[in-house]
Amino acid sequence: MATLQAASPLLHSSSRNLNSIKRINPTRRSSIKIQCVGWDPEGILGPPQGGHIARMEFKRRMDKDSAAREAFQREVKQEQEQRRAKREARVAPDSIEGLVEYFLDTEAREIEIEIARLRPRLDKAFFDHIQREIAQIRFAVNKTQAMDDRLIELEAMQKVLLEGAEAYDKMQADMVSARENLMKILQSKDRKSTILKFEWRDQLTCKICSCPTSKAYKRKFN
Template sequence: MAALSIASASAIGRSTKSRRSCPSRRRISCIGWDPEGLLGPPQSGHIARREFQKRLEKDVDAREAFTRQVREERERRRALRQSRVVPETAAGLIEYFLDTEARELEFEIARLRPRLDKEFFTHLQNELGQLRFSVSRTKDMEDRLIELEAMQKVLLEGTEAYDKMQSELVLAKQRLAKILQSEDKKATEQVAEYMEKIRAAVLKYITV
């Protein structure tokens, strides 16, 4: 599944207390600095990314610092995931996603995929309708509308991409079974290739 890259998603991933007053909002973007997307997107494009990689290859201290930073970020994210309590209602789930860090949304979409059903999206659409057609819309209502529209788009695209990945994994498993049963001497290389594709597909959904 390709990383979500949705500009409107900058309206979600805010803290409970500051989500109305903070002018800067998080974004969901393709991640390129490290294999697991732990450190966020590159700041200056492909050239900056290559320079960073070259520095890691030559500078032992930089490489150790980078490894330590990745490890610390993994621990932070693991602790954060374990501390989150998933609400039982659709209304509560909406707030849960709004308060989730942008880079954690793919994980939460995968974890809560069964909850993102017709009933949930109907509830979300009903609230959007009430906000859109309100006679006296306040600034807070305008902000809420923007946030919910962004979240709806992220969740719809995220669930679609996750379902597609699931289908592709089934096909990959079937293909892998055929390769393993083959008498072709090159089958070993094909197995390694398929296993790497499967690993890449599910990596972002597993707890780091």
């Protein structure tokens, strides 16, 4: 009993301290709003992009409306035909100077096709001509805004054509190598061993591996 009486002042003091603590107003807590939802200091999420609702609505409408889907496909086909007709109507000039202007006037989505079509003319003389013009503009004493714009266009075109020509040459070499390897497989007496030898040397490209004939041989001999 004496112990309880001695502890009574402590309990009374603790209860008074608890009553003095202010409770958090639940309505005030719920009123807190997040002001910055795009905080991404590491840049992991990338720049924000809009138009999500419009794309979802377009996809939903295309899935439900077959008539709209067919109309869209007709528009795509019509646009492709127009691009093909416009491409075939263009005539590449015979001179190097004219060919430079021809590529400068080519749309970005048509540049790969034009590189493949005019690859034989993209030779050392062509690129040397572009490099000389770039050097002349770069070291000109009195530059104008038109010259600066021309320099930017030439440098961008030079980079695109060099990379495009290199990629085209590599693709052609891969196709030739794939054709030669496929002929070796077809003419080999032990086709299974030949296929395994090419795979071990990593000489079978995706074109051969995806070839129906090669797949048939693999199913037959494995």
